[in-house]
Amino acid sequence: MDSIYQFSAPLYNGEDFSLSQLKGKTILIVNTASNCNFSVQLAALEKLYQQYKAQGFIVLAFPCNQFDYNEPIDNADIKDFYQQQFNVSFPVFSKVMVNGPEAHPLFNYLKTHTRGIAQNRAIKWNFTKFLINSEGQLSVRYAPRTKPETLKMVIESTLNDANDNSAFQFAEI
Template structure:
């Protein structure tokens, strides 16, 4: 069975990230851009991530410069900007192409398995969202105008229907201060 787990992509720091590390997680993949009018969605995306990350949910941001030249920053600057302006703590990848002959294979896969506006396969703008279930299968595609907070019900439904079987651990390690009490 094919799934997103067959793909790898470079993180903002050029380190290769195998999506197979996310087996068992419900995932929201979003093509992003720092200068896009929809960039305020990063705050709402972070809020979703914080609300559901302990239940097996994650978000993957894939910056893209294809639409309106809205991502002029380099990869490290993108990560810094997302953290400074929107407090983003979910994974940020290196810039990718989502359409055309140089499109990242992950986005070719996502487009091949769903249609967007007017039943078109191409990604039409920044902040197109793809919801992936815990088996790595595409569940749904959402338009850029779809506000992240409106996805709560479908995220919860996918979390309830998926067993927590992931061995993925975020690279952002946070100390558990409660566990340290009395130690």
């Protein structure tokens, strides 16, 4: 079964991070940008992360400078900026491309497993969100305008499904 666990990406500091480390977690992957009008969502994403991390939820920020050059900060400074401006503590990766021939393979995978507005596979703007279940499978894609706080019910449902599955697997052993 294919999943996001087959991918890795460099963190903001260049350290390679294998997504297989996140097996069993519910993940929200977001392409971010500090100069975007939606950057205030970083604070809301942090709030979600803090609220649900003990239950196995994590947010992954993938800065992207592909849309109107909204992420001009160097990789080394992105995490500091996100922390200072939005109190972000979840993982922040190095800048990636999300569309085109230079797109990171993770985003190619995400785009081929779902479609956005008007059934288009391309990512149209910063803060497109991808919810991944505990099996590493893409559950749903959200548009940039979708406010993180509106995802609480679906995150809780995905976390509950993960807990139900792990309890069921444990009962069968």
